[in-house]
Amino acid sequence: MTHVLLGVGSNRQRQYHLTEGLIALHQEFATADNPLYVSRVFESAAVGFDGAPFYNLVVGFTTAASVEFIQQRCKALEIRFGHQPGVAKYSPRTLDIDILLYDQMVMEHPVQLPRAEILHNAFVLWPLAELVPNFIHPLEQRTLQSLWDEYESTQQLEPIEFSFPQLPYLQQGRML
Structure with a gap:
């Protein structure tokens, strides 16, 4: 079994889209033996464009x-929730789901792994460090917690209260 970590975000009807996105991911990937683990939700300013804040x-x-299967299912969920393929990378999102890590795999196509934004965006690294603090970044060969401890950024980011859906195989807190 492979450990997969996804970044999930929204800046349009944020509560609704994150909740529905989590329900859909739960239906796709969670089982009694393999629950879905979630970090806290963070609110962050839009990066790369002038727009409403995101929940991540x-x-x-x-x-x-x-x-390939996970990527296909995540993109299908984005489309289902109103994300139009081909829109600018830095633009508003109803639901954005990106594969961040697939165990220690390193690749460029069909997706970039590990995803480069792990090292550049607080809204990715902080929740990753919360969920899997001892996970070793495949390229940096350091734990995600140590990368977060040394992270320097002016990005605005705050954990928020979020009402997670009540799902049988949804766990809040550390995965590993």
Whole structure:
């Protein structure tokens, strides 16, 4: 089984889209033996464009599914919730789901792994460090917690209270 970590975010109807996105991810990937783990939700300013603030979190699970399958399912969920393919990278999002890590895999296509924004965006690194603090970054060869401890940024980021959906295989807190 492979450990998969996804970045999930929204800046349009944020509570609704994160809740519905979590329900959909739960239906796709969670089982009694392999629950869906979630970090806290963080509010952050839009990065790369002038827009409404985002809600972001990290979701983790274990699976036997391939990277290609997970990518296809995540993009299908984005479209289902109103994300239009081909829009500018830095633009408003109803639901954005990105594969951040797939165990220690390093690749460029069909997705970049590990995702470069792990090292550049607090809204990715902080929740990752919360969920899997001892996970070793495949390229940096350091724990996510140590990367977060040394992270320097002026990005505005705050944990928020969030009402997670009541799902049988949804766990808040550390995955590993």
